[in-house]
Amino acid sequence: MKKFFAALVAIMLVAVFAVSLAACGKSEPKVKIIEFDLASEQYGVAIKKGNTDLKESIDAIIAELKSDDGIEYNGKRVTYQAIYEEEMDALLKQETISMGEVKKTPTGAENELVVATNADFAPFEYIVGDTYGGIDMRIAQIIAAELDKELVVVHYSDFKAVVPAVESGDADIALAGLTINDERKAVVDFSEPYYDTTQRIAVAIDDDRFDDCKSEKDVIEVLSGLKDIKAGAAEGQTGYFYLTGNESFGYEGYEFTTAQYKTVATAVQDLANGKIDLVCADKDPLTVAVHNVNN
Numbered sequence: 001m002k003k004f005f006a007a008l009v010a011i012m013l014v015a016v017f018a019v020s021l022a023a024c025g026k027s028e029p030k031v032k033i034i035e036f037d038l039a040s041e042q043y044g045v046a047i048k049k050g051n052t053d054l055k056e057s058i059d060a061i062i063a064e065l066k067s068d069d070g071i072e073y074n075g076k077r078v079t080y081q082a083i084y085e086e087e088m089d090a091l092l093k094q095e096t097i098s099m100g101e102v103k104k105t106p107t108g109a110e111n112e113l114v115v116a117t118n119a120d121f122a123p124f125e126y127i128v129g130d131t132y133g134g135i136d137m138r139i140a141q142i143i144a145a146e147l148d149k150e151l152v153v154v155h156y157s158d159f160k161a162v163v164p165a166v167e168s169g170d171a172d173i174a175l176a177g178l179t180i181n182d183e184r185k186a187v188v189d190f191s192e193p194y195y196d197t198t199q200r201i202a203v204a205i206d207d208d209r210f211d212d213c214k215s216e217k218d219v220i221e222v223l224s225g226l227k228d229i230k231a232g233a234a235e236g237q238t239g240y241f242y243l244t245g246n247e248s249f250g251y252e253g254y255e256f257t258t259a260q261y262k263t264v265a266t267a268v269q270d271l272a273n274g275k276i277d278l279v280c281a282d283k284d285p286l287t288v289a290v291h292n293v294n295n
Contacts, residue, residue: 029294030272033202033286034210036219039242039251041181041282042193043124045143046116046166046174049189054172058191061146065139066194073142080139080194087123087135091288094295098128099137103152106170113149115140116171118159120263122288124177127155136175139194143173157262160236163188177282179238183248199242200283202271202290207278226256229277232267235260239280265289 045062047055062080064071070079090097106114117136119125125134132153144151154171156162163178165171167187180190201219203210209226213219231254233240238249240260245253256277261267264281268289271279279286 029205029290031202031268031290031293032205032207033200033283033290034213034219035200036213036216037198037200037283038216038219038280039199039238039249041179041197041199041238041249043177043195043197044180044190044193045139046163046176046178046184046188046190048166048169048172049187051172051189055189055191057147058143058173061143062139062192062194065142071142071146073145078142083135083138084123084195087133087138088284088287091123092291094292096126096128097133097138099132099134099141102131103150104154106152106154109150111148111150112152113140113144113147113173114152114154114171115144116154116156116162116165116174117176118157118162119155120157120159120265121177121285122265123284125175135195136177140173140175158236159234177285179249181248197282197284199239199280200286202268202279202281202286203277204271204274223254226254226277229256230275231256231258231278231280232261232270232276233258233280234264234267235262237264238282239264239286243280265292268293 045058047058061071065078065080070077087097106112117125119127119132123134124136125132137153140151140153156165159176162174162176163184166174178184180193210219210222213222231243233243240258241249242251243254243258245251259276264285267279270276272293
């Protein structure tokens, strides 16, 4: 069922791209995504290690949110699938969904739920004026409401600072499109997964090196044969570890050079400008970034 839903979403996204370009009279796209999944991963909520009560409460909230019936929030039933579809639809129309006014500075009050994030990872978290939006931010609102807590969102400009914020106790939890892996599980606990995703790569629209690929194996074979190229990925994110290799993630890496970027979007912009040859990232942020640079 999950594979079917993922395939259906991919088909919908391609259709949206085609309609958008035709309707708006846009110029030819500069970047394309190679539509093969390269690695599977799961996102979870990071929780301070040993806080069993909070983990159990969040697990129960996520289970209800992911169910067909969803969870009661603001007088209506809300499901994870509906949130995901609303966010992707808005961003592909180059719109945003604001979470509204939110407290940003913790006071140490007992009734606060402090959430660490890095709001440069649309559709999961992004900046909207002086507040935030995204799938994770909406989940944070639901968790806070269910726990009867006042939500406090702290944005860390460095993605690599998000997990340490939970480890140190500066934040109660983190929602930042965090892949669950052994390295992170050594310092924080994770909720049950709330989203399954994959890595994909993007290349210039006229790059034909992957045109004959029929499977993930074919893409990996092409990647393995690339030597004198420059790739890009967001620092601290799975795409970077996939390209460079990381034992905790189980990735061996490739021989070409990979530059680190602050965000997926800036890497894709450099790809569109011909400064690098490919970008690897989680499929949804990559989809949004490629759509934006092509429009």
